[in-house]
Amino acid sequence: MLKRTFVMLAMTLSLAGSVWPVAAQQAQPRSGGVLRVGIQSEPRSLDPLLVITDGATGHIVSSIFNTLVKYDAKMQIVPDLATSWKVENDGKAVDFFLRKGVKFHDGTDFDAAAVKFAFDRILDPANSSPYRTFFKPVEQVVVINPGTVRFVLANAWPGFFYQLVYVGGMGIPSPTAVKALGNAGFARKPVGTGPFQLSDWQSGDKIVLTKNPNYFRAKMPYLDRVEFKVIPDSTALTTSLRTGQLDLVRDIPTQLLPLLEKEQSLVPSVKNAYSFDWFALNAAKPPFNDVRVRQAINMAIDRDALGVAVYGKGTRGSSSQIASANSFAHPKKLPTFTYDPEKAKKLLADAGKSNLKFTLYSSTVKPQLAQEATVIQAQLAKIGVTVDHQVLEHQAWLARVLKERNFEASTVGGTGGPEPNSYVMFWTKDNPVNFVSLNNQELFDLVPKAQGVINEAERKKIYHRIQELGAQEAAWMALMEVPSNAVMSNKVKGYVHLPYNVSYFDDVWLAP
Amino acid sequence: MRNALFLTALSRIATAVATLLVVAAVVFFLMRLIPGDPVLNWLGSNYDKADYDRLKAFYGLDLPVGQQFFVWVQRLFQGDLGSSVLTNLSVVEELLRRIPVTVELIVLALLVALPVGIGAGIWAAWRYGRPTDHALLTATLLGISLPEFFVGALLMLAFSLEWRLLPATGFSRFAWSWEHFSHLVLPALALGLPRAAVICRLMRGSLLEVFGRPFIRASLAKGLSRKATLFVHAVRNALIPVVTVIGLQIGYLVAGAVVVEKLFVIPGVGAYGLNAVFARDYPSVQGFILVVATIFLVANVIVDLLYVWLDPRIRIGPRTAAA
Numbered sequence: 039m040l041k042r043t044f045v046m047l048a049m050t051l052s053l054a055g056s057v058w059p060v061a062a063q064q065a066q067p068r069s070g071g072v073l074r075v076g077i078q079s080e081p082r083s084l085d086p087l088l089v090i091t092d093g094a095t096g097h098i099v100s101s102i103f104n105t106l107v108k109y110d111a112k113m114q115i116v117p118d119l120a121t122s123w124k125v126e127n128d129g130k131a132v133d134f135f136l137r138k139g140v141k142f143h144d145g146t147d148f149d150a151a152a153v154k155f156a157f158d159r160i161l162d163p164a165n166s167s168p169y170r171t172f173f174k175p176v177e178q179v180v181v182i183n184p185g186t187v188r189f190v191l192a193n194a195w196p197g198f199f200y201q202l203v204y205v206g207g208m209g210i211p212s213p214t215a216v217k218a219l220g221n222a223g224f225a226r227k228p229v230g231t232g233p234f235q236l237s238d239w240q241s242g243d244k245i246v247l248t249k250n251p252n253y254f255r256a257k258m259p260y261l262d263r264v265e266f267k268v269i270p271d272s273t274a275l276t277t278s279l280r281t282g283q284l285d286l287v288r289d290i291p292t293q294l295l296p297l298l299e300k301e302q303s304l305v306p307s308v309k310n311a312y313s314f315d316w317f318a319l320n321a322a323k324p325p326f327n328d329v330r331v332r333q334a335i336n337m338a339i340d341r342d343a344l345g346v347a348v349y350g351k352g353t354r355g356s357s358s359q360i361a362s363a364n365s366f367a368h369p370k371k372l373p374t375f376t377y378d379p380e381k382a383k384k385l386l387a388d389a390g391k392s393n394l395k396f397t398l399y400s401s402t403v404k405p406q407l408a409q410e411a412t413v414i415q416a417q418l419a420k421i422g423v424t425v426d427h428q429v430l431e432h433q434a435w436l437a438r439v440l441k442e443r444n445f446e447a448s449t450v451g452g453t454g455g456p457e458p459n460s461y462v463m464f465w466t467k468d469n470p471v472n473f474v475s476l477n478n479q480e481l482f483d484l485v486p487k488a489q490g491v492i493n494e495a496e497r498k499k500i501y502h503r504i505q506e507l508g509a510q511e512a513a514w515m516a517l518m519e520v521p522s523n524a525v526m527s528n529k530v531k532g533y534v535h536l537p538y539n540v541s542y543f544d545d546v547w548l549a550p
Numbered sequence: 551m552r553n554a555l556f557l558t559a560l561s562r563i564a565t566a567v568a569t570l571l572v573v574a575a576v577v578f579f580l581m582r583l584i585p586g587d588p589v590l591n592w593l594g595s596n597y598d599k600a601d602y603d604r605l606k607a608f609y610g611l612d613l614p615v616g617q618q619f620f621v622w623v624q625r626l627f628q629g630d631l632g633s634s635v636l637t638n639l640s641v642v643e644e645l646l647r648r649i650p651v652t653v654e655l656i657v658l659a660l661l662v663a664l665p666v667g668i669g670a671g672i673w674a675a676w677r678y679g680r681p682t683d684h685a686l687l688t689a690t691l692l693g694i695s696l697p698e699f700f701v702g703a704l705l706m707l708a709f710s711l712e713w714r715l716l717p718a719t720g721f722s723r724f725a726w727s728w729e730h731f732s733h734l735v736l737p738a739l740a741l742g743l744p745r746a747a748v749i750c751r752l753m754r755g756s757l758l759e760v761f762g763r764p765f766i767r768a769s770l771a772k773g774l775s776r777k778a779t780l781f782v783h784a785v786r787n788a789l790i791p792v793v794t795v796i797g798l799q800i801g802y803l804v805a806g807a808v809v810v811e812k813l814f815v816i817p818g819v820g821a822y823g824l825n826a827v828f829a830r831d832y833p834s835v836q837g838f839i840l841v842v843a844t845i846f847l848v849a850n851v852i853v854d855l856l857y858v859w860l861d862p863r864i865r866i867g868p869r870t871a872a873a
Contacts, residue, residue, distance in 0.1 A: 080825075082592075082636045089592075166601040168593055222638040241637070241644065242817030242825075243721050269719050271813045273703050277711050277718040433586025433830045441590055470599055 067532065071548040072263040076275050076287040080242065080268045083225035087160050090168050091206025092453065096539030097288060098266055101247055103209020103230030106134055106153070106202050108542065111534045113363075113456050115199045119148065119210060119231065129194025129492050136185050140254045142212035143235040150187040154179045155213040157189075165221060169208070172201055172463075175489070193490040196497065200457030205539045233259040233544045243268060253544075260532075260547035279304065279525060285548070286526040286533065288541070291405065292349045298525050305530075310363045311522035311537035312460075314356065315348075315410060316450040318439075321513040322475035325391055326446060332512040333375070334385035335394075335447075338421045339414055340377045345518035348409045356516040359508045360458045360501065363519075363537065366494065367458035367501040375509065383421050395424040399448040401435035407449045410517060414449070440473050449517070455538065458501050459489050462508070474513040481507045555858055562854050566847040570840065574626075577839045578619050578832075586830040587611075588635040609635055611832075622836065631840070632833035636826070641837040645819060649841060652811070652818035654724065655741065656803045656845075658734055662742025663749055663799065668792070670746070671753020672785065678758060686750065693747025698806040702740035702813045709736055719815045737814040741806050745799050752795055756788040763787075790861055797853030801846045 077094035086099040108118040120134035140148040157179045160167045175198070178190040191198065202208050215229035228236055231254070234247035245266040249259055267284065269275045276294050278284045280301050290298070298304050319326040319335065326332050341355025354362075357375045362368045386392055398414065400407040408429050415425040430438060439445045454461035464471035465485045481504065488500040508514065522537035532545040589605045606612045610621060625632060631641035674686040710718035722730050760766065761784060769779045808820035815821075823838030825831075 082829075083638075163600070163604075166593075166605055168601075170601075171598055225638060240721075240817060241639070242648070242821050243815065267720065267815070269815050271815070274706065274719045274813055274815060277706050278720075281710050281714060281718055283717060283720060431586070431828075433591060433828065434584065436590050437585040437587055441587075470602075 065531065065549065067260050067545075067547040068550070069257075069260045069547070070262050071260075072265060073261050073286065073530065073543065073546060073548065074265045074267060074284050076269050076278060076284040077266050078268075078270050078272075078275065081245070084228040084236065084239075084245075085211070085221070085225040086206050086209035086228075087156060087169065087211065088165060088167050088221060088225065092539055094266065094288070096206030097541040098245060098247070099206040099209050099228070099230075100232070100540045101234045101264060101543050102228050102232045102236055103207065103211065104140075104232050105207040105209055107199055108203060108207070109456075109536055109538070109540065111536070113536060113538070115203070119153075129196070130191050132189045132191070132198065133182065134187050134189070136187065137254060138185060140231050141252050142215070142231050143229045143250060144212050144215050146212055146214045148210065148231050149184040150181040151184070152210055152213050153187040154181050155216070156208065156210045159211075159216070160208070169204070172204065194492050195490060196492050197457040197459045197489055200455060200460075203540070204455055204457075204460065205453075207540060233542075234261075234264055237263075255544060259544045261543060264543055279527075282527065284527075285530050286524065288524050289522055290525055292521070292523065295350070295523060295525070303528055305526050305528050307524045307526075307535040308352075308521050309523070309535060309537040310361070311453075311520065312361050312363055312455050313451070313453040313520040313522065314361060314516040315406065315518055315520055316452055317414075317515050317517050318445075318448045318450050318474050319513045320443065320445055320447065320474055321477065321511070322443065323446060325394060325396060326513070328389050328391070329510075329512065330385045330389040331391050331394065333510075334382040334389070334391075334421075335418065335423070336375045336512045336515055337378045337385070338382035338418055338423070339517070340417055341517055342377075344410060344413050344417070347413050348406050349518065349520065353518055353521065355518045357509065358516055359505050359514065360461050361454060361519055364454070364456060364458050364461075366498055369502045369505065375512075375515075379421050386421070386423070392422060393424075394422075395426070396446045397426045397428060399428055399430050399435060399439060399445055401430055401432045401439075401448075401450075403432040403435070404451055406520075407451055410449045440471070443473050443475065451520070453539075459485075462501075462504055463489075465504075465508075476511055476513050478507055478511055481511070555855060558854060558858055559851070562851045566851060569847060570843050573843045574623075574836065574840055575619065578622065578836060579615065581827075581830070581832055581835055582615050582618075584830070588830045588832060591829050592635065622833075626840075631837040634826070634831050634834045636829050636831045636834070641833050644822065644834070645837050645841055648817060648819045648822055650724065651721075651816060652804075652807055652820060653845070655734060655737060655807055655811070655816060655818060656800070658738035659742035659745065659803055659806075660800075662738050663745035663803075664796070666742070667746035667749025668753050668789075670750040671792075672757060672780070674750065674754040675757035675761070676780065683754075686754075690747035690750045693744050694751070696744060697809075698740050698744060699809045699813055701743055702736065702810055705736045705740055706814075721814075721816050733814075734816075737810050737816060740813070741803060741810045744806070745803060748799060749792060749796065752792050753788065756791050757784055760784045760788045786860065790857065793853055793856050793860060797850045800849035800853075804842050804845055 079093055081095035081098060083089045084099055084102065086103050091099050104119045106118060106120040107115045110116045119137050119140065121137050122135045124133045126133065136150060142148055157176065159165055160169050160173055161176065163170065175192045175195045176189055177192050180188040180190060182188055209230050211224065212229040216224050219227055226239060233250055233253045235250050237248040238246040247264045249262050253259065269278060272291055272294060275287060275290065276298060279287055279298065295306060299306050319332045321327055321332065336357065341357060345353035345355045358368060360367045386394060398411050400411040411427045415427050418425050439448050462485050465476055465481055466472065467482050484500055484504050488497060488504065491497040491500060524535040526533060529549045531547050531549055534542065589602055589609065589611065592605065593602060610618060633640050670686055674683045677683045706718045709716045716735055717733055720733050722733060724730060766779060766784060769783050807818060808824050811818045811821040812824055819838060819841055823835065826834035826838055
């Protein structure tokens with residue numbers, strides 16, 4: 039029964055995938071041209087398997103590499119290098135049937151051995167891949183024949199497909215190139231099967247991708263080149279966009295959007311995404327080792343007002359742990375806090391902490407985190423709580439808060455993904471990322487369990503319970519959902535804004 | 551004369567090398583005092599303890615700090631600055647690629663700062679007390695007060711966004727072409743104009759001081775015209791204190807280049823150093839500091855030698871007291 043549901047799920051997924059995302063088809067697509075994309079930080083590596091491809095990196099590697107499966111415009115899983123798949127052995131094995139005749143940019147053939155090579159590379163501890171912990175359930179990757187590869191899993195794992203496209207995706211590299219260049223060399227000279235290949239990387243300036251003439255989609259991509267220009271400064275970035283030096287920028291600081299919306303030549307797009315800004319309270323240290331104090335502080339924050347103050351109108355406050363874009367895991371009626379300063383005061387009095395004082399940190403990784411802390415400071419003052427807000431430079435924040443856990447409270451930015459597990463996976467006892475020191479045995483049992491449940495209704499129930507427990511613990515709570523945006527020139531056609539760290543430029547073309 | 555120049559150069563270079571080593575040591579230990587750690591930055595938030603320890607050992611960051619410094623100095627003398635923890639690229643190669651870019655930017659900024667600053671200074675002194683003088687003084691006050699990033703942003707808004715004359719960002723490899731220089735006009739102005747303001751005020755003050763000296767009166771009494779006196783006698787003498795300050799201004803230019811390169815996206819040494827500091831990329835920071843200190847010291851050695859040329863009375867070494 040379980041197996042059938044999973045197979046049916048897989049079938050629906052692959053059916054959905056037979057229709058390629060085609061957007062804005064009024065005019066006939068034209069071949070040629072250069073798309074110039076502004077990015078605010080430079081990738082440190084373009085190896086999709088050995089670094090977390092967040093930020094701009096994801097948008098670049100997803101053009102150089104293909105993944106076994108990819109997203110369609112609705113963020114559903116559709117075929118990419120695998121044309122179909124079959125789930126066997128009660129979900130403990132997945133066979134992928136691979137696309138034929140695909141070649142890497144270096145002319146070598148893509149086959150099942152290349153897939154095995156890629157995942158063995160993630161799983162080999164010597165490579166220190168940040169994805170190794172994510173792929174722990176993978177016991178073995180077996181080449182059945184050149185066109186078929188089998189993943190043997192320790193347990194059924196419905197989130198597996200999403201993990202294949204986590205952030206920039208598990209792009210399949212050319213084994214020949216990896217062996218020839220070594221890990222460090224490959225990071226700068228990536229070789230994949232994607233629609234574009236890397237032709238130039240000028241550190242501190244730009245990354246240039248040129249059309250792959252042997253791409254497996256005939257006559258695709260339309261563009262001759264995609265140039266990613268590194269522009270860290272927001273003024274320089276918006277000016278370049280407004281003067282037509284850039285055609286597309288992803289996830290621009292939200293306070294700049296109104297300025298760009300006025301520009302006639304630009305088309306902005308804002309979507310619900312998988313990102314939150316969070317409020318972290320250290321449950322291992324006073325005063326927040328008392329759950330009543332944690333709950334009280336969370337109740338005294340007016341999250342809707344906070345969201346609007348920081349990200350502008352339309353932003354929704356949230357006190358969930360899983361984004362509403364993950365519709366199935368996100369309960370309609372959230373097990374949440376409603377803004378209730380009176381109740382908060384009473385809780386604090388019960389805990390004997392009426393004149394509470396604490397230090398709230400924020401990192402410089404994005405300016406909104408400090409703005410949030412300031413608003414929280416003002417809101418908490420209303421119930422007599424004194425907040426000392428300190429901004430820490432990001433590296434100092436990482437060391438102090440994440441590693442040493444030497445903090446009382448902090449605002450934190452963080453992204454999950456279409457797979458709900460990505461939000462809660464570090465809620466296990468000894469996980470180094472459980473820096474708020476959550477300690478709830480039911481939660482610790484449920485988190486790994488949810489990962490292996492195939493029955494959707496049951497899985498849904500577990501994720502709802504996880505969020506209920508999370509809210510009770512009140513140590514790691516969302517503040518608001520952070521929308522994703524894309525601003526592009528009105529000449530750019532066919533770009534599908536996926537609210538995630540991934541872009542597929544195959545279908546993009548430039549109007550004259 | 552020649553002997554003096556040689557002695558001056560030798561003593562200056564010896565001091566410079568010692569200074570470099572001290573600077574490198576101070577930065578080495580300071581960087582490790584700031585909280586943060588390159589490996590944590592590398593691994594991101596979802597790291598495995600074993601991976602963390604392995605990478606730390608790989609980059610030699612598990613050794614005692616004193617020993618790390620010893621290893622670094624040892625490699626330095628072999629011309630090896632290590633490789634970036636962030637990108638794995640050789641620090642020497644990255645810096646060699648970027649030094650010409652920064653040096654070009656600084657030279658262009660000097661080409662703005664020197665003529666504008668000295669010219670405006672002479673003009674203000676010539677028109678002492680008149681409206682031109684007051685206008686120039688006000689303008690230079692603004693120039694001194696405004697930081698480079700602000701001047702840069704203003705220039706960008708005016709020349710790129712409003713008038714669409716020059717590109718806001720972008721960079722192209724060196725070539726004798728407008729395409730190349732068009733990208734450097736705004737950065738050179740942003741970097742050079744605040745320096746021009748400082749030089750202008752100094753030049754004006756120095757000239758006014760020289761105007762009061764007896765030899766100026768003597769030269770006017772000789773029947774030389776005011777203009778000739780100004781350019782033949784006054785300016786050269788007034789330049790001496792200005793040259794000292796130009797040496798220091800080069801230090802400001804290097805510091806300003808960090809900001810300007812970041813703003814205008816120029817792949818020079820400054821932008822590299824800034825990113826390295828934020829990522830706690832220790833080897834890159836060390837390399838960056840070494841380069842910046844070297845540029846600064848070389849500029850100052852050149853300035854010291856310029857003095858001797860401008861004013862032969864200035865000697866450095868045993869005979870200084872006599873002069």
